[in-house]
Amino acid sequence: MGQEQQIRTACRNCHGGCGVIAHVRDGKVVKVEGDPASPISHGTLCSKGLAVTQLAYHPDRILYPMKKTGKGWGRISWEEALETIAAKFREVIETNGPESIVIGQGTGRDYESHLYRFANLLGTPNVLTAGHMCYISRIGATLVTCGNLPVTDWHGDPRCIVMWACNPQWTNPDEHKGVEFWQAYKKGAKLIVIDPRKGFLAKKADLWLQLRPGTDGALAMGFLNVIIEEDLYDKEFVDRYVHGWEAFAERVKQYPLDKVEAITWVKQDLIRRAARMYARIKPAALQWGVPTEQTLNCTDCTRTLVGLMAAAGNLDIPGGNIFSVPPKVRTVSEFSRHKDLSAEQRSKRLGGDQYKLASRVALISPKAAWDAILTEKPYPLKAGLLCGTNPVITRANAREAYAALKKLEFLAVIDFFMTPTADLADIFLPAGTWLEQNHVADNWKRHGFVLARQKAVEIGECWQDHKIFMELGKKMSQPWWDTVEDALDYLLEPSGLTWEEFKQVGHLKGEMTYHKYRQKGFSTPTGKVELYSTVLEKWGHDPLPKYTEMPESPVSTPEIAEQFPYILNAGLRTPTFFHSANRMIPWLREIRPDPIVEIHPQTAEKHGIESGQWVDISSPRGCVKLRAKLNAGIDPRVIVAEHGWWYPEIKEEGHGWDISNINILTDNSPQSLDPLMAATNLRVCLCSISPSENQEVSTWQS
Numbered sequence: 107m108g109q110e111q112q113i114r115t116a117c118r119n120c121h122g123g124c125g126v127i128a129h130v131r132d133g134k135v136v137k138v139e140g141d142p143a144s145p146i147s148h149g150t151l152c153s154k155g156l157a158v159t160q161l162a163y164h165p166d167r168i169l170y171p172m173k174k175t176g177k178g179w180g181r182i183s184w185e186e187a188l189e190t191i192a193a194k195f196r197e198v199i200e201t202n203g204p205e206s207i208v209i210g211q212g213t214g215r216d217y218e219s220h221l222y223r224f225a226n227l228l229g230t231p232n233v234l235t236a237g238h239m240c241y242i243s244r245i246g247a248t249l250v251t252c253g254n255l256p257v258t259d260w261h262g263d264p265r266c267i268v269m270w271a272c273n274p275q276w277t278n279p280d281e282h283k284g285v286e287f288w289q290a291y292k293k294g295a296k297l298i299v300i301d302p303r304k305g306f307l308a309k310k311a312d313l314w315l316q317l318r319p320g321t322d323g324a325l326a327m328g329f330l331n332v333i334i335e336e337d338l339y340d341k342e343f344v345d346r347y348v349h350g351w352e353a354f355a356e357r358v359k360q361y362p363l364d365k366v367e368a369i370t371w372v373k374q375d376l377i378r379r380a381a382r383m384y385a386r387i388k389p390a391a392l393q394w395g396v397p398t399e400q401t402l403n404c405t406d407c408t409r410t411l412v413g414l415m416a417a418a419g420n421l422d423i424p425g426g427n428i429f430s431v432p433p434k435v436r437t438v439s440e441f442s443r444h445k446d447l448s449a450e451q452r453s454k455r456l457g458g459d460q461y462k463l464a465s466r467v468a469l470i471s472p473k474a475a476w477d478a479i480l481t482e483k484p485y486p487l488k489a490g491l492l493c494g495t496n497p498v499i500t501r502a503n504a505r506e507a508y509a510a511l512k513k514l515e516f517l518a519v520i521d522f523f524m525t526p527t528a529d530l531a532d533i534f535l536p537a538g539t540w541l542e543q544n545h546v547a548d549n550w551k552r553h554g555f556v557l558a559r560q561k562a563v564e565i566g567e568c569w570q571d572h573k574i575f576m577e578l579g580k581k582m583s584q585p586w587w588d589t590v591e592d593a594l595d596y597l598l599e600p601s602g603l604t605w606e607e608f609k610q611v612g613h614l615k616g617e618m619t620y621h622k623y624r625q626k627g628f629s630t631p632t633g634k635v636e637l638y639s640t641v642l643e644k645w646g647h648d649p650l651p652k653y654t655e656m657p658e659s660p661v662s663t664p665e666i667a668e669q670f671p672y673i674l675n676a677g678l679r680t681p682t683f684f685h686s687a688n689r690m691i692p693w694l695r696e697i698r699p700d701p702i703v704e705i706h707p708q709t710a711e712k713h714g715i716e717s718g719q720w721v722d723i724s725s726p727r728g729c730v731k732l733r734a735k736l737n738a739g740i741d742p743r744v745i746v747a748e749h750g751w752w753y754p755e756i757k758e759e760g761h762g763w764d765i766s767n768i769n770i771l772t773d774n775s776p777q778s779l780d781p782l783m784a785a786t787n788l789r790v791c792l793c794s795i796s797p798s799e800n801q802e803v804s805t806w807q808s
């Protein structure tokens with residue numbers, strides 16, 4: 107047996123960041139453990155990170171490039187795979203123009219620098235990501251409001267924490283690992299939790315506000331109403347640094363607490379107490395989560411929440427919501443040469459004229475992509491390259507996503523496994539996991555860090571995603587570097603370090619300073635926090651935020667609610683799965699073999715549903731089956747369902763993509779989209795429930 111080597115690296119089984127020590131023996135990773143020296147995770151790892159050996163060495167993992175022919179999938183060489191894609195792309199560029207090629211990714215995975223560079227140099231403005239309803243939407247809305255993304259300053263000792271639609275101990279989301287929140291909380295901070303579901307944090311909270319899903323924008327207005335009416339706002343900050351305070355305060359007046367209670371289902375008294383607590387205790391940090399973005403209120407809700415941070419005087423102060431200082435490395439924008447995409451090509455971005463904020467952050471909505479494929483309007487999309495995404499499972503109105511991707515003339519997919527989306531492809535490119543890549547992991551840049559992710563092993567013929575974009579780019583005559591590491595040297599250049607040197611250092615941190623606005627103002631047109639947005643005004647939109655009722659709800663569509671009386675809150679995460687991933691990993695699937703739908707015991711009783719039974723859940727768009735779990739911690743009018751389900755153990759094409767896929771039920775009709783970001787209502791629609799006639803759905807055998 108060979109000697110064991112220990113390699114310090116950074117996990118990326120979610121958005122990533124946790125420090126890992128990978129133990130390698132005979133060219134194989136035999137185990138991973140948390141790195142106590144990590145500034146992000148402090149030695150902790152979650153179940154997904156710990157299970158990476160079962161992911162990397164999974165028997166179903168695709169280790170070679172594959173091509174689909176009449177006889178099914180067959181192994182080919184990298185040369186043939188890349189040349190086939192390049193030849194098709196060249197053909198499309200010649201006949202339809204580069205805009206007819208869509209390049210896509212899913213959740214943020216720190217290869218967007220390479221993906222965008224490839225797309226920009228190709229000349230296509232059509233990059234499809236999850237950003238229209240996740241995180242990039244938060245960044246977009248905060249860029250126009252206060253010039254940067256305010257993140258919680260756990261290290262600054264917040265005395266009050268508002269956990270607004272966020273569950274960091276399960277999700278370790280884009281903004282922080284749960285451990286950092288926990289350390290701050292344990293110092294004795296007050297906790298306010300805003301969540302329709304009584305989870306671990308709601309049980310711990312000083313105040314828990316159980317709102318109707320999707321009504322966060324109205325609740326935030328309610329908070330502001332109390333803060334303004336009771337003179338609890340930071341007058342000095344507002345006078346000096348807020349643009350349009352008077353107009354904003356007038357808008358807030360349109361949301362008196364009785365109205366807010368009717369919209370949100372939260373009692374007036376509770377809203378008042380929570381608003382007072384947030385405004386009076388200094389400093390207070392507000393941690394927002396993705397449900398605030400996954401409705402048509404996406405942009406306005408984010409702007410209202412910035413209004414709350416500003417009114418309470420919590421922006422860029424220790425223990426509040428801060429603008430981190432990134433380390434000195436090249437920006438994604440510079441690396442990916444956004445400026446090289448010509449104005450003419452940019453003007454062709456699908457939906458760009460309408461969804462101006464999405465266009466500003468260089469992405470398109472899935473709806474625009476599906477429409478272009480299915481209706482060929484305003485022009486057809488002909489070919490696509492999707493990396494690290496499974497839209498057939500993860501995007502609203504999954505049947506439409508499926509039909510569109512099936513119709514696409516040519517599709518290449520980069521993944522680890524043959525997923526329901528990859529099933530629809532012509533070429534499959536095998537990606538390396540994070541154990542197989544060298545990278546300057548940058549998802550933490552907005553928190554002040556970049557991390558060294560070092561290759562521990564190579565497996566089969568898998569390539570890290572960055573290399574795939576580089577080599578495909580070279581086939582298309584694009585300027586790239588010889589090696590992945592040469593590109594990393596370029597990324598790191600401003601820091602004065604090479605990749606080899608950075609590997610030894612492990613991470614870089616920007617030097618944090620607070621109250622930067624006192625010297626520099628805010629990076630907006632007026633130099634202030636624009637609660638009255640001059641940018642939105644210029645775009646012909648309401649410059650002030652407002653709450654819009656859900657497009658499908660008991661209030662706006664009572665006729666639909668007659669048949670579908672419950673509010674479906676779709677997207678409950680579980681610690682072991684990451685969206686549609688990990689269902690094939692035995693250690694993780696054994697914990698959760700079947701998809702769960704949570705139902706209040708009274709509601710279950712009404713429909714004769716017992717705990718553990720398979721249940722049909724229907725919306726106007728279809729019907730899927732999940733397994734009932736009774737939960738008295740949700741409102742009887744609300745049904746809470748997991749998303750991301752397909753069945754890798756079903757070997758036929760499609761892998762059972764339509765059995766339990768909750769996104770068959772969600773809506774992406776034009777009237778349901780955020781008017782600026784095109785965010786879809788992934789979290790809220792109407793549904794009905796009944797015991798399923800088929801109680802033999804389970805297919806997992808451990």
Ligand SMILES: Nc1nc2c(c(=O)[nH]1)N[C@H]1C(S)=C(S)[C@@H](COP(=O)(O)OP(=O)(O)OC[C@H]3O[C@@H](n4cnc5c(=O)[nH]c(N)nc54)[C@H](O)[C@@H]3O)O[C@H]1N2
Pocket residue numbers: 211212213214215236239240396400493494495496497499500501520521522523525537538539540571676677678684685686687749750768769772788789
């Ligand atoms: N109803 C509902 N739907 C939702 C949500 C919800 O709350 N409710 N949440 C939404 C959110 S926030 C998001 S971000 C999207 C996510 O949407 P997606 O990103 O499309 O979802 P994933 O399931 O993470 O798909 C990732 C795929 O990438 C593969 N993969 C993992 N790591 C890598 C890698 O390093 N390289 C490559 N090439 N492939 C990799 C996995 O095997 C998997 O097949 O889902 C959304 N869908």
Ligand SMILES: Nc1nc2c(c(=O)[nH]1)N[C@H]1C(S)=C(S)[C@@H](COP(=O)(O)OP(=O)(O)OC[C@H]3O[C@@H](n4cnc5c(=O)[nH]c(N)nc54)[C@H](O)[C@@H]3O)O[C@H]1N2
Pocket residue numbers: 120213214240241270271272273274276277278279280300301302303305317318319320321322394395396397398675677678679680681682683684685789
């Ligand atoms: N294990 C695991 N971790 C993940 C993911 C995963 O799939 N699995 N996905 C990753 C991704 S891409 C993202 S974006 C993040 C998201 O992570 P978070 O931002 O933490 O979001 P969620 O876990 O979706 O929801 C957080 C809380 O909001 C509550 N909630 C649901 N609907 C509403 C609502 O309308 N209003 C309010 N106020 N609360 C609501 C939920 O009950 C939950 O407790 O997680 C990331 N981390």
Ligand code: SF4
Pocket residue numbers: 117118119120121122123124147150151152153154155156278
């Ligand atoms: S939280 Fe994310 S980065 Fe950390 S161990 Fe889990 S999967 Fe890996």
Ligand SMILES: [Mo]
Pocket residue numbers: 213236240241396
């Ligand atoms: Mo996300």
